Amino acid sequence: MIEGFVSTSQAARFLNCHVNTILRRVAEAREGWGTFPYHQDMPGGKLSFKLSELEGWRKNRRIEREIQAGKRKLCLISTMRAHG
Helix, strand or coil, X not given: CCCCCEXXXXXXXXXXXXXXXXXXXXXXXXXXXXXXCCEECCCXXXXXXXXHHHHHHHHHHHHHHHXXXXXXXXXXXXXXXXXX
């Protein structure tokens, strides 16, 4: 099955966020600050997105947040032990 592309507003609905958040993520990815998946037919052209790529990005962010939360928890525990 061939997957089609969705618009910026459809991507925002899928990720449950504002269109401006999508545009900010695209700008960050262009600058090398992130890995947000987007497609553009030409510079300055229409943005499009694949839902499977957005879902993969969302899952990766969730995993990254869980890892960071775990690191913070371990750091807090080790700090408490060092001062306890």
